[in-house]
Amino acid sequence: MERLNYEVLKKSGYDGYVLKDAPEKVLQFGEGNFLRAFVDYWFDLANEKAGWNGKCCLVQPIAPGLANMINDQEGLYTLYLRGSENGQKVDAKRVISSVSRCLNPYEADDYKKMMDVAASDDLEIIVSNTTEAGIQYDPSCKKDDCPPSSFPAKLTQVLYHRYKAGKPGIVMLACELIDNNGKELLKCVNQYIDQWELEDSFRKYVNEDCTFCGSLVDRIVPGRIRDEKEVAELEEKHGYADPLLDVGEVFGVWVIEGDEKLNDVLPFKKAGLLDKVFVTPDMSPYKKRKVRILNGAHTGFVLGAYLAGENIVRDCMNDETIKGFMNKMLYDEVIPTLPLDKDDLMQFAAAVEDRFNNPFVNHELMSISLNSTSKWKARNMPSFLGYIEEKGCLPQCLTMSLAAYIAFYSNEIQSLTDAGLVCRRPAGNEYTVSDDRWALEFYYAHRNDTPEALVHAVLTNEQMWDQDLTKIAGLEETVTADLKMIRTEGAKAAFASCL
CATH class of the missing domain: 1.10.1040.10 (N-(1-d-carboxylethyl)-l-norvaline Dehydrogenase; domain 2)
Known part of the structure; x- marks a missing residue:
């Protein structure tokens, strides 16, 4: 059975929404089951329903990860949203095409590519879900590490590179399951600005030109299907193999804390998703x-x-x-x-x-x-x-x-x-x-x-x-x-x- 990619998907007869080429507007730290069943799903809907025309470039937060598998499938993967809605059983399939590729910054070439995305004119949003332990200040991280071990240190490098390239600030959406996730992440970045003795104008760029948003994510994501018989049956039904197939519950809500002007940057209001993804001044x-x-x-x-x-x-x-x-x-x-x-x-x-x-x-x-x-x-x-x-x-x-x-x-x-x-x-x-x-x-x-x-x-x-x-x-x-x-x-x- 051939692995999923755009050519294989076309041959399979899939008639759902697919967007092959679009600018990389999102840099996403995290490539696991949750983000792919949640954040990338909402951006995929925004492409279909609002003509957002954007892709998410994923980054492995740690050295072992899914980059090779994701790139082998050209960013495509199958998502099943399963559960009960209004008392009715739901088992909905969607092929997600909002992901462009995945970078492993622990490889020199991919580290450079991450910095190229950071300095891109297309980049608007950075998203993260690096687990509860991800938003922590680690003083052992150095300015010249390629990459530093902690996510906030990587983010500081990315933002500094963007600042030096003269590009506008971004919207940062933190999805980690800790209180005040956006504020805690900004606090860590400011600690690296102090430790690395970066210029005051960069501090102003981070704290005033960039917008760090806390967010509340709510979707249960069991992840991959473990029953080998069901996997084989789905491969036969789909007409392709997909080791990246993901499963989440039907219910999903993403509450983003910030000024309502964020709706001019984020595509969800235009996509008619305000009952599922919305901005509020206090979450x-x-x-x-x-x-x-x-x-x-x-x-x-x-x-x-x-x-x-x-x-x-x-x-x-x-x-x-x-x-x-x-x-x-x-x-x-x-x-x-x-x-x-x-x-x-x-x-x-x-x-x-x-x-x-x-x-x-x-x-x-x-x-x-x-x-x-x-x-x-x-x-x-x-x-x-x-x-x-x-x-x-x-x-x-x-x-x-x-x-x-x-x-x-x-x-x-x-x-x-x-x-x-x-x-x-x-x-x-x-x-x-x-x-x-x-x-x-x-x-x-x-x-x-x-x-x-x-x-x-x-x-x-x-x-x-x-x-x-x-x-x-x-x-x-x-x-x-x-x-x-x-x-x-x-x-x-x-x-x-x-x-």
Whole structure:
């Protein structure tokens, strides 16, 4: 079977949108599954729907990468967006043609080519997703390294080369999953300007002529298909082989923080994508929306659902009690505490149910359970406290969720190993709780406590919650009663008591 390229694609009879030649308007640091299923997809739609006529030149952030494979396929790859939308199964194929090539800057020729793109008249936008560890200042990076190891140092070199070539500033879109990603990246660049003793006029260029935008990305990307039989079937169906084939969920939102004048540079508004990709002066409400609704839903129901015998998120959405518990928690207790348009929040919450019901993704509850102590604090605690402040009473589902967290971490504890805290499920099988060591040691130390003593110890543990939760009226008694119900009647019965 021939590998995908433009000639092979033409022979295959593909009749979708394809753009073979266009100027390289984007320099993208990162060539992995996520960026190709997300950022490059949106630029591909912009080419089709807005006549943007642009290509993305990709750069490997680290030495081993996909450059050779991408270049062998002339930048083309197949993307499947799969999931459930408005209750309907979706399995949509698109060949992405917004990528021109991929450079490996750890090879001398490609390093020079990266700098040629940096000084190009066509370049308008730089995008990055170099993982959470990517935006870090490394003082060992030197001005003359070819290339320096850290991404911010590479970016400083790129911008300096562009500045020396007399070219206008760019828009920088940081997609790394850290708070204030754009501001943190700019901070690192300024540190290299100081360390490398670069001129003040370049500092002015970076901080005034260039626009560093934070952004919030939201799409689950499982990546490549691992089932060899399915791969073979798709190759037969497509008429070509594509080892770069990528898979993402249907849902996707890209929130870009900045002035609305950015819409004159970014093509997404013209492409009619404003419900999916949009600019806002403050993205913090949208981050709250994602963390408290999407992530908060996960952490809020999965621990109890696992104790109730479920293993996969999708199966939970087919259980009326668990789904009902999640929806009551979201619509009655979380959404009222959020500072966004209520219709927008309701639509986002409705999409969450579709996303969790994805027929193509087996999202295991145990994988979501990792580090649930810090997750409950970050994702659920703000809604919990906000509800109490607004309503003057305890939120029933979120309170039960806290009890389910305690139950999951304490159910028939067997041992504490290097891998984690070994507990036993009501069904009889063992499971291993993974979290910070101090949290696991805490629960192991309290393994013989009565429900009353355990709940008191958890709620007064300020290392967990940064406060003494027993000061909240009625909470200790309610969580204790909820924990007892989970242990005696089962988690599903406990969830049902909230409905």
